[in-house]
Amino acid sequence: MKLTTMTMAAMTVGVFAFVTIPATSGKAETPLPMTAAAAAAPQDDDHADEAKDAHGDDDHAGEAKDAHGDDDHAGEAKDAHGDDDHAGEAKDAHGDDDHAGEAKDAHGDDDHAGEAKDAHGDDDHAGEAKDAHGDDDHAGEAEGAHGDEGGGDVVKLTPEVAKEAGILLEQAELGALGESLSLPAEIRFDADRMANVTPKVSGVIDRLLVGEGDTVAYGDTLALITSRELAGLKSQWIIAQTNEVLAAQALERLEGLWAQKITSEANVQTARAEHESAKTESEAAETELHAVGIDHAALEKIAAAQDGNNANAYLTAPLAGTIVRRAATLGETVTAGDSSAKVLFTIVDDSVVWADIAVYKQDISRVLVGAPVALKSGAGDVIAQSTVAFVLPVIDEVSRTATARVIIDNSDRSLTPGQFVIADLSVGNTSEVLRVPQSAVQLVEDSPSVFVPVEGGFAPRAVMVGTTAGGYVEIRSGLEEGDLFVSDGAFTLKAQLEKDAFGDGHGH
Template sequence: MHLKSKPATPARLAHPASVFLALTALLALTSGLAACDGLSAQEDSGSQSAGHDQAEGHGHDDGHPHADTNEEDHEGHDHGAEETGDEGHAHGGEEAGHEGHEHGHEGPIRLSDEQRKEFGITVAAAETGAVTDSFTLPAEVHYNGDRLAHVVPRVSGIATEVNATEGDDVKKGELLAVLDSRELADAKSDYLADVERESLQEISFRREQQLWDKKITSERTFLDAKSALAEARIARRGAEQKLYALGISKDQVVNIKNEKDTVLTAYALTAPFDGHVVKRHITLGEYIGADRQAFAVADLSSVWIDLSVFPGDLDRIEKGQTVDILDDQGNVIAQETIAFVTPQIEEGTRTAIARIIADPVGGRLRPGMFLTARVTVDSGQDAVKVPRAAVQTIEDKPAVFVETDEGFEPRNVTLGPKGENDIVIAEGLKPGEKIVTEGAFTLKAEMSKGSFGGHHH
């Protein structure tokens, strides 16, 4: 049995009045919540405002109102300005005045006799004259190079005699040694052969000349004989000159033909001038070549003293200057004159050489000695000069203290050449003006302190 289902009926719609009431209730609830949120925010804002007031009360209400604090700050600022500004200005002005006083004392400086004595002030008139200065240079003594001979044989050979040794005094031409030389023997033999050849050619020429005069011989034969004689003479002269070049004297050459055969090999080494044997490099039986020194002979009647001149001193060194030669104790050994100054600077030492030719002073100047040379120079003309101690630097300028009727006044001057003890015043001072020669530094120091005129610190 099938039952028919009833069709669904639509839901009943709410009554309009109920809907209105529900909406009204919802709006009321929403308004209440908004009111609660606003109250909470107002409470929080009030709390923050109270905390801020409390903080400001701590900062301003702690017995010091805010306005009063500003006034105190302002007063403190004014007070600081007065103390700092006024005191700083006053103190700064005083210091500035003091510093200005250090650079120069305004007006003449008056000193009593007691103050002059206390400060050691000495016054003298400015003088005129040449300013001298001296400086020292290193010096070394050498043999006189113009009187030092290195005796070298002109032929090689073996020493058969050695007659001199170091320390010997020798005379010019004195025999020093003898060499046995084959080279010399050959040269003498050639000369003797050429002499004989010339003699034979001369005999032949004379005979041919007689025949030519008698018209017995031909002209060609006569001319051949004449030419052969000329060649023989040239050969003999060449051999003779070769002997001269080997150191054989003219007299010895003439006597060669009378010498024995053993003498032809003998070569004599002789002293070139009077002197002293300072070196010997040959011994008996030793072979010595023509390029080797056998002896050194020096004339000790004079020596060279070479001064090493630095480039900065070259303009103060010249030929003819007088030089004091000092030993290692500073004592003057001799006074000598500069003979010449080399124009070039030595590459190794970077110095020039000023040479003195000196007497050995009885052996006190010996080659190899190191000495000191003192050179004295002057300004070359008369000028106003003052002691070095009289010149002081005031405000970065040279000055001297001049005595006037009112007292001492510092005066700027222009300096000229400086000497060992004096300085030339080029401008600013006249001869005869009275200046402080001793105690000028003390006077400058006391002036800078303001000790004069009642200005003390």
């Protein structure tokens, strides 16, 4: 084998990976293996080892053969560099001015000769590059990840569902907002909506029909008492009724005889007196029965009652409410009377309750009737709002405080008598400002917001808040006078909004 001077010079420099032998017989030039070129190249001290590693290793010789001499990979090389579909890619990889220097580094430097092979001779990496930049599936994911999220700011509720959820709307209005005064308060039953049930006749409890916690309506039977006293009163009334009927018949007969001049007028007068007396006795007996709880409807049934039934006394509910105490025992003997009567049942209507606020002596003059009041739990949450109904002008000898009473609608039964709360009162006078209930303002994405009605539901609107007093918050911007906002149920909407946002965020 003879090498030309040009070929040897190229091998000495070590730039090219392959050298050629001039054709002497007219045949195509045959590529010289990399190992031969490496063997022919002078061994430079600095790069001798690198050259050996890059081109003189037997293992790599096989790889070079696989890369360029194998028929199987010949087609792949054609696909990588000779396919029209990838012509643009090749241009992008090697034809850009910005990468001209990189091409030089990849093919002209000894240190990077092996890297150039890895970068452009490996079919696997060519496929990875295609996957990294040419996959349509990932392009779609990128688009979805940054799409429009505006729809997530609306809590979609129909008017019917909003009504069932207790969502209430109000118009933003101007109102006084004075200094806030926080005082302790206790929830109590409304004394006008509370009843202690005692027996009206003495007897033995024969049946109990309700227990503690039961809800009753007006007139419902609570217990059945067997009473000899009641039996006697009913008997007296029946006798009086009979005597009245007989006296009326006698008077009618004598008046007929007197008209015929058969009897004297004196006899008629006597009959009239007896009738009046019988009538009076009947009315008195009826009054006695009314006094022990027997109404007119029950009186009509007394005469037709079976033997023994006239001794039954029915203890009924004087008002609608809840049984909060039952002190009656089956078979117990009870006594009627103003002072000796035992309270058998206690019924309360807690749909309306009182909040008695303890006002310190120095603050009494500042608490005015009609002042806004917000009741707060120990955690500071507003649980009810109302106004001061009146202030008792008496100072307790022990606590040295006066009582300011607030009447509260408790139809949702959120307040329990005996519960202690904090009353936030608005005291003093100030100029009117745009205000909303404190419970209407919720933190949405760390920004104070109120919910306003929009098409299809409700959306949060960021607001700037000011002073807080008496359960109200000053709105300095974000809401205008007359704007509709959610005054009750804002927390429910906030919770639903956060739930929807959490679900959207985990949609992938």
